Amino acid sequence: MTRVPSRALGIVLAAVLALGPAPASAGLLDYLISQHYGTIGFSVSQLGLFTVDGRFLRFAGRLAVNEQHPTETRIDVTIAAGSASMASPDAVAMLLSPAYFDAARYPEIHFVSSSITQTGSKQFVIHGILTIRGIAHPQSLEATLVREQDPPAGPVIADFKVTGSLERSLYGMTANENFVGNKVDLAIFIRLSLDPSAHGS
Amino acid sequence: MEAEPAGNRGWTRGQRALHWWNAGFVVAAFAIAWWMVGVPLSKLLLKFILFQVHKTLGILAFLVVLGRLWLRRRSGRPEPDEAVPPAERRAASAAQAALYVLLVATPVLGYLTASLAPLRIPTLFLGVIRLPALTGPSREWFPIIFNLHRALAVTLVLLACGHAAAAMRHHLLGREVLARMWRG
Numbered sequence: 570m571t572r573v574p575s576r577a578l579g580i581v582l583a584a585v586l587a588l589g590p591a592p593a594s595a596g597l598l599d600y601l602i603s604q605h606y607g608t609i610g611f612s613v614s615q616l617g618l619f620t621v622d623g624r625f626l627r628f629a630g631r632l633a634v635n636e637q638h639p640t641e642t643r644i645d646v647t648i649a650a651g652s653a654s655m656a657s658p659d660a661v662a663m664l665l666s667p668a669y670f671d672a673a674r675y676p677e678i679h680f681v682s683s684s685i686t687q688t689g690s691k692q693f694v695i696h697g698i699l700t701i702r703g704i705a706h707p708q709s710l711e712a713t714l715v716r717e718q719d720p721p722a723g724p725v726i727a728d729f730k731v732t733g734s735l736e737r738s739l740y741g742m743t744a745n746e747n748f749v750g751n752k753v754d755l756a757i758f759i760r761l762s763l764d765p766s767a768h769g770s
Numbered sequence: 771m772e773a774e775p776a777g778n779r780g781w782t783r784g785q786r787a788l789h790w791w792n793a794g795f796v797v798a799a800f801a802i803a804w805w806m807v808g809v810p811l812s813k814l815l816l817k818f819i820l821f822q823v824h825k826t827l828g829i830l831a832f833l834v835v836l837g838r839l840w841l842r843r844r845s846g847r848p849e850p851d852e853a854v855p856p857a858e859r860r861a862a863s864a865a866q867a868a869l870y871v872l873l874v875a876t877p878v879l880g881y882l883t884a885s886l887a888p889l890r891i892p893t894l895f896l897g898v899i900r901l902p903a904l905t906g907p908s909r910e911w912f913p914i915i916f917n918l919h920r921a922l923a924v925t926l927v928l929l930a931c932g933h934a935a936a937a938m939r940h941h942l943l944g945r946e947v948l949a950r951m952w953r954g
Binding site: 615618655660662749 | 814892894
């Protein structure tokens, strides 16, 4: 709040989403999403008796805040399907097999937002398209800003907790229907950092 | 259990019953173990059910051997068959002691294996009673304890086969050993 215009993401997003186009002096702010700071986790109930979880080790993305054209603000994340990690190597092998991610044929999982709405002071709902195994479906995610830093020196960072759930059968992953639950819960923690090479104008 | 004493004539009814129940549980648990590990993950429900049956059989075998040890302590054992040569009697005693050790240790290690497994799959005794894990998952200890469990199980079954073959041999030689355990 001390600098004008602020580079702090929460303020930028709130301003862009709530107030509409910013003054012409503002431009594109590019925040990077890195696998080095954050996790993309998933969990599935088995028979309703117990839960098995895992996460993706490799992913990258960006949030491009377009201050002049707020509706074009985009989140775009690509996940390496083959980087799925679980406690059991057998479970990983099963997850990467053609019955599930078919990682050899579809190495990438992709999410791109279509719109972002603010629902609270730090809450956002991200609507977008999730593509798994080459099959695209609408997906919404709920994001909460949990921490934000805008230090005088160093990059701006904003930590978000993101949750959502999807039905795996929508993406053609119907194996073991009698055992593995259809609903997959997502537990995502990401850190956005302002790309120092591409911000501002 | 009943108060029938194990005199010189034979094993008590309870001892005989538990001996055969124990044998049955061990053989069934072993056979299912052989089957379940080969079931592919594409048949998860079948694999899960087989694991639960295996665990239940193992726990039952464990409870039965505890009962047998208690009965043995309470009622003792019959006098050895005089027709069996002393060297064979000593070998039989050693083998039977080893069997008791394996009958206790194998299911204990099996329970530990389930507790250490990377995926927190519950143990449902008799399909419904959820038993607690003794430890958390451990990638380091799981393969060690699992391999030990398997090695003890194979040793147990091989030793039990030898035990059964020896009993059959005694029987064919006209000795009372097998008959005493079978019909008292």
